[in-house]
Amino acid sequence: MTRTLLNRRSFTLLAAAAVAVPALRAQGRPEKSRLSIAVGGKAAFYYLPLTIAEQLGYFKAEGIEVEISDFAGGAKALQALVGGSADVVSGAYEHTINMQSKNQFIESIVLMGRAPQIAMGVSVKSLPNYKGLADLRGKKIGVTAPGSSTNMVANLVLSRAGIKATEVSYVGVGTSAGALTAMRSGQIDAMSNIDPVMTMLEQKGDVRIISDTRTLKGTQEVFGGPMPAACFYTQVDFVKANPNTCQGLANAIVRGLKWLQTAGPSDIIKTVPESYLLGDRALYLASFNKVREALALDGVMPEEGARTALKALASFDPSIKPEKIDLSRTFTNDFARRAKEKYKA
Known part of the structure; x- marks a missing residue:
């Protein structure tokens, strides 16, 4: 009687394992390793x-x-x-x-x-008397690379003030030390970029943030949705x-x-x-x-x-x-x- 119960229990466990193994392996090997x-x-x-x-x-x-x-x-x-x-x-x-x-x-x-996570800021050095987006007409704006999402956000922000992309000059500055240097040396007047670069510039007083999508709330304000x-x-x-x-x-x-x-x-x-x-x-x-x-x-x-x-x-x-x-x-x-x-x- 005991042996029968053990056999049944063993069979049940084995059957469960047999079902579980294919489930675990269901994904299959990657076609490209x-x-x-x-x-x-x-x-x-x-x-x-x-x-x-x-x-x-x-x-x-x-x-x-x-x-x-x-x-x-x-x-x-x-x-x-x-x-x-x-x-x-x-x-x-x-x-x-x-x-x-x-x-x-x-x-x-x-x-x-x-x-x-893209913030747009104006140079405190180049534009100390900045009053609004209209002040960016004819200026140089740093982006990670022309055509990138940082460029897209800058275009969007400017368009809401009636400024066309052709009315500013976009300069590719990357996302790290080169971007910091471009802003601090005066090569650009404003920048649309990502963190940690923008927070570093902000906390050192190099830029004044004018548009910010680093938070969900800020993103909602800029884009009107997620x-x-x-x-x-x-x-x-x-x-x-x-x-x-x-x-x-x-x-x-x-x-x-x-x-x-x-x-x-x-x-x-x-x-x-x-x-x-x-x-x-x-x-x-x-x-x-x-x-x-x-x-x-x-x-x-x-x-x-x-x-x-x-x-x-x-x-x-x-x-x-x-x-x-x-x-x-x-x-x-x-x-x-x-x-x-x-x-x-």
Whole structure:
């Protein structure tokens, strides 16, 4: 009798295990075990989830070796994807809309930022008597790279004051020490950039902030709704041919986002490369606290956010016709939802 019960119990446990194993292995091996990722300004908080996933070995845990190429701005990273030298880009979501308007289809597969984290400031030295946006006509405005999301935000802010992009000069200054130098040396009169650069300039009294999307509240004020920011995007054909690889990438990022939700200042300092601190650990951490809520929570793209992005782009770029853009083809939440399920609390 006892033996029968044991046998039945053993059989039940074995059967359960047999069911569980395929479920655990359901994702399958990545189709590409080595990937080239392009990013425009990797040291910025905008791309912190990418750095965390890389530094903590989350890509390797998914069976993927990543080679990350860092460019001066998001527009350059996009060029790498289009030119075929990168498989995936860690960049701004709105590029998927811009490219579709040119009949080229790229798709976001996991969201890293739920606010752009871009601040626009005027030089206290160059424009000490600044009174309003009209004062920027004919001035030089620093952006990470022409055509990048920092350029997009500047265009949007200026357009609301009736200033066209052709009425100012945009200068690519990158996202780190070069940007600080450009502002402090007087090479530019204003700047649209990301943290930690903008907080460093702000706290040292070099700039006066005139537009700020580093918080959810500020983003709502500038865009009128949630505005998705950094994501992994790639060619639609790549997603179709490499679903397991895309799932692995999404898993790594969502795991990184999960880690960031509970990470303290000392955890961040220990994890990011020393060069990211730009020589000022305290200001770096002050910057992180300012943008922390802008990081995505679970990698899922909000549909309302996609609509906000389209509306914003169309408001100053006449080449983008909202009625001709199919937002459902600019992102997929399939991978993020599976990753969210895998790493749920």
